Amino acid sequence: MEHANLQVVGHAAEELGRLAVHHVSYLWLIPLFPLVGAAINALVGWKLQRMFGKKIVHRIAVTAMLAAFAVALRAFWQILHLPAEERFLQDTLWNVLTAGRVTVDLAFALDPLSMMMTLVVTGIGTLIHVFSIGYMADEPAYWRFFSYLNLFIFAMLLLVMGDNFAVMFFGWEGVGLASYLLIAFWYTDPEKAKAGMKAFVANRFGDFGFIAGLLLLFWALGGAWTPRDGGLLRNTDYQPAAELNAVAPAATAAEADALAPRVEGVKVGPTLNFRELRDQVVIEATGVKERLVHTHIWGVSILALIGILLFVGAMGKSAQLPLYVWLPDAMAGPTPVSALIHAATMVTAGVYMVARLNFLFALSPSAMGWVALIGAATAIFAASIGFFQYDIKKVLAYSTVSQLGFMFIGVGVGAYWAGTYHLLTHAFFKATLFLGSGSVILGCHHEQDMRKMGGLKKYMPITRWTYLLACIAIAGFPVMNGFYSKDEILFKAFTSRHLELFGVATPWLGPAIFVIGIVAATGTAFYMYRSYYMTFTGEYRGNSGHHDEHNVDPHAAVAAKSSALSHSVHADDGAAHAFGATSHAPAHGALADTPVHAAAVHAHGAHGHDAGHATAHDDDAAHGHGHHGGTPHESPWTMTLVLVLLAAGSFLTLFLGIPTLWSHAAPALEHWLEPALPAVEVASWRFHEVPHALEWMFQGIGVLAATVGWVAARALYKDGKSEVPARLKARFEGAWTVVYNKYYVDELYAFAVLRPAVSFARALSRFDGTVIDGLVNFVGAVGRTLGRLDAAIDKYLVDGLVNAVAQATWGIGRQMRHVQTGRIQTYLYGALGGALVVVLLNFLIS
Amino acid sequence: MISLTHFLVVGALLFTLGLVTVATRRNAVGILMGVELILNGANVNFVAFNHYVTGGVTGQVFALFVIVLAAAEAAVGLAIVLSIFQTFKTIDVRHADLMRE
């Protein structure tokens, strides 16, 4: 029996060594270029745009991206020519802080994993920048948009390339900020601003977990490393506690480095540096692994706790249950943003982080079990919501959540390369899909409701074909890349027997996740093809009865309903509503380019977006496509070119993941990532071995699932002719409503989280109003009474005394003035008399 | 032989007579004369003590200061007397009692 999936076994026998580091000095350029681009556009963009037009703005931004991409390619070229074990580029700029033996540098590092991510971020980022040129052509705050985009890329590059947790966390928060800015880009619309806030707050929940996990890890590595507990450490000569007491704290990074305790030449102890962390965990001789594995806190394995807390951070950033709610709302942002942030890059940060720390997660089957379980649950849950959404971007958003779930299944079961591979393939096909939807939305005059589309294949052929290819990819047909990553993930899930939950071995969890995954994959195929057929086949359904229908639009109904419950809850519906409500009355074509048009748009109770369009119309006559015309149209070449490139990428990346089963060699990406993913070598578990026949069967199952989904969608939605969907909807009205309203999760959150929070706030307010104010008022009243008392004392006692003294003085003076005769001799007699008395006394006494 | 006591007796008599003058005169100028007598009595004492007890010139210097101040006092006092006279048309000190009560 061949062990095709166990290529790594051979390596495991070898002792893993330290990472060889190649110091280079140009990595900092990669994040620098976007930062400079962002800074230029942010500071003087508005002026440049006014002086030279919008071209200068996007040229700056795209040039920055191209430069970053070029440097990234240079790094890739260098890394490619290094031996596999030495593929680690590092570039330390300067020391940020040194505390004790811990140093934090502003440093960038590229290993195969971050190299791949960097290429994805800069490459796809560049394409999306180019796409935005066409998509945002009518935006007055063009410079702001591109500034944000560059800022986002900068932050994402920090996240990906950071050599330590500090830089990564800076990027982690930076993408959160950029995401907030971009989601709320049209901030004049309260719904969109709310969506931005929602994303920010949901991410805060996650970040809390991330930080907590980080601190816990730091704590676990620190402390007294004495070998007292039955020899947890083999190297008894290591006594850092005594060392700490004996040696003064380091002042510089070099000193700190020299101070750091070493076992077998490897730095151990608390660190923020990924490489140092990796070395001390991976190299068995340090004993750090044993210690971590055997450390428990409150009876829970500390590794599991660290893993789960870090995964909470990933949940927020990568939109997993239960923190996924912000991602669908994030569709309020411009579509390129949705593509860039909420499909291709930022949301993969969680997956990247788990893959980055694979050697930690691999040590804790419990954490892995939770990651995989949450991923699977998210995959099926989000897929099911995607079934009945009408907003094309919403479909894609839930699809993204679902696909992220797949990625977490991958990294959760230990197939780190597979999860990462899915991240890569997803970046391509989901970017294609999102940008395709952007193209459709632009072509249909900012209409997002698929029921108002249809038949677009004859208007926008390029968009249609690229969208179809991406659908094939995501559905999982072997001709595109999605199949290879998804199949690998599900296969690895099935063959994993090592997952645990609550420290209890659950060998059934892997196969169970496989089943869930297959169902989710079927669903994925179904709703993606559904969106394709609804959008591109049949007759064009736009341009008619638009406004009449609008009021019975379920969106509106849901929006109204949820707004009664909570403000923040209906942010997503409201956002869609906002898009749906954009005024595309037939009159638009006739009235275009006249002031009346602008007035009409405003009169429709329009939002920032509409207003933006109206003004853009007025001051930017140079936009190349009159998309206010009545019929859909293909997008400008900058957009279609990007679509074609991305679709091509979706195809080409399949060659990175040709399974061993076919080629009898490890997939290219697995081989590439292997140095960065020592997880399997670290861990004690191995994937279960299965016969080849079973592998073929699983691949067949995967294709079958995709086919089922496709056929069902084709039957129900092709050309919009079938009556079945409507009948099904009528038949299962209740279930449909529940799913359509996303299982009322937002409402649940409103009920379970927001309402208690608001009630609590109200209670606090009441407490403040009654008790605190009462106390304050009481104190005030006491003070006033005391004041009155004091005034009375002052008036009657003190004043009386003073007056008495004054009157006494006056009275005495009145009597005494008789003495003042005005005769000088009288005074003389007085003085002499006194002198006489004194003399007399003097003699008497002496 | 003339001793210190002789001079002290003269000084004491001068002082006492000056005091009596000051005490009994109604005429402001007369009062001033009494003051001069008192100062002279003091001066005699100063110079006598200087001569018989301390030696040197300190006592004489004091006597000179007293003379200087006496001259000044006389000048100011007589100016005041003139002023009083112009105000009250008399220099009887009993009448210069505007400040009384």
Next chain:
Amino acid sequence: MRSNAGKLVAWGVAVALVAAFAAYMTTQVIRPAAEASPLPTPGALTLPDIVFYVLAALTVAGAAGVALSRNILYSALGLLTALLGAGGLYVFLSADFVAITQLLIYIGGVLVLVLFAVMLTSRITDVKVSNASFGPFGGVLLFVAVAPVLLAVALLTPWAAREPGPLAPTTAAIGNAFLTRWLLPFEVASMVLLATLIGAVVIARKELKAD
């Protein structure tokens, strides 16, 4: 009525006080002291002794004239005599400079000033009225009260007297003293004189202007 009664009481108290004082001094201080250290027996009268006694008598007589004369003009003449006598006494005390100063300032300055004041403020014919005293009784009382004390102190105190040096001119020594040890008081005295000068002018002129 009341003021008369008050005056009567005041006088009564004063007389009683002075009488008690005189009696006490006589019985308790003067007589025991006199017995303890009797006055030195006077030796033969030399010429300087005679001159001293003459000058002393002149001085005391002048002072008595100032105190007792009813005429302000005679008072001024008495003052002249007293000052002259005192100046003469200074010579006996080896204080030639002080004696000359006494002559120049007191007699040449102060006394002339006083005479001017007398002339300016009173008609000559009216001098009697203007020099009316409070009455002899008070003066006598005062004399009785003060003189014994001072005389007793002067006569009975065992002064730490030494043998006086020979009479010598002191002008140079006084000049040195003024410009070295007593420089500051000397300057202050000059300031006082300046202030006096200005003050006297201001006081005298002010009322003239008011007229």
